[in-house]
Amino acid sequence: MTDSQLICIIEDEQDLALLVEDYLINHGYQCIQFQRGDTADTWLSSHQPDLILLDLMLPGMDGLQICKNQQARNNTPIIMMTAKVEEIDRLLGLELGADDYICKPFSPREMVARVKAVLRRSQNQHIHTPIATSESAVILNEQSLEVMVFGQSIELTSIEFKLFALLHANPGRIFSRQYILDNLYQDYRVVGDRTVDSHIKKLRKKLNSAKDDIELIRSVYGSGYKYDPP
Numbered sequence: 001m002t003d004s005q006l007i008c009i010i011e012d013e014q015d016l017a018l019l020v021e022d023y024l025i026n027h028g029y030q031c032i033q034f035q036r037g038d039t040a041d042t043w044l045s046s047h048q049p050d051l052i053l054l055d056l057m058l059p060g061m062d063g064l065q066i067c068k069n070q071q072a073r074n075n076t077p078i079i080m081m082t083a084k085v086e087e088i089d090r091l092l093g094l095e096l097g098a099d100d101y102i103c104k105p106f107s108p109r110e111m112v113a114r115v116k117a118v119l120r121r122s123q124n125q126h127i128h129t130p131i132a133t134s135e136s137a138v139i140l141n142e143q144s145l146e147v148m149v150f151g152q153s154i155e156l157t158s159i160e161f162k163l164f165a166l167l168h169a170n171p172g173r174i175f176s177r178q179y180i181l182d183n184l185y186q187d188y189r190v191v192g193d194r195t196v197d198s199h200i201k202k203l204r205k206k207l208n209s210a211k212d213d214i215e216l217i218r219s220v221y222g223s224g225y226k227y228d229p230p
Helices: 014-026 037-044 063-073 087-095 108-128 158-168 177-184 193-208
Strands: 006-010 030-034 051-055 078-082 100-103 138-141 146-149 152-155 217-220 224-227
Touching (some): 014 030, 014 108, 108 177, 158 193, 177 193, 177 224, 193 217
Parallel strands (some): 006 051, 078 100
């Protein structure tokens, strides 16, 4: 439910901040606003919202520094808002830990859609975190993007790891290709069903290298894919 989710808006353009807040409140979110970067950073040092909408250029402390400070504190998802369209600014923001960015001027509806998407991904990541024990046949290590299958370490790409983590966290649940696409890609690129099929094929090959007589990922005709625990 969105009514318990708090969005922190850090934006020095008051009219824009109020517009963003109005749209978010209308979609059931709670909001708190800051016009100065240093004031926001002080508040964030003792509070944890569900998501931060962060302007790049701010008085007191810029958005990149806030993003860097916040990532050192916790994993609160961050969407950067910027009028600077140079690629280096976008990449730098994402490298510091931002989950997404949106360029000004932007549609409030697009902003709300991105907020929902980032929150959904964040919630899924919390669900994905497995409790690993020495007896587990399959153990995921998010930090190293590795999967231990019957004691054998298998290195995965970032996308392969996210895909397997989604399936692994929900044994037996069938995920459609569209759901997988919506939850795997953060950069809004245009991809299709064949992309998912290709990742599944590569992932299966890697997993089977540890133990080829089991099938951890099963296809469900006409529906999608599911994780079948060994």
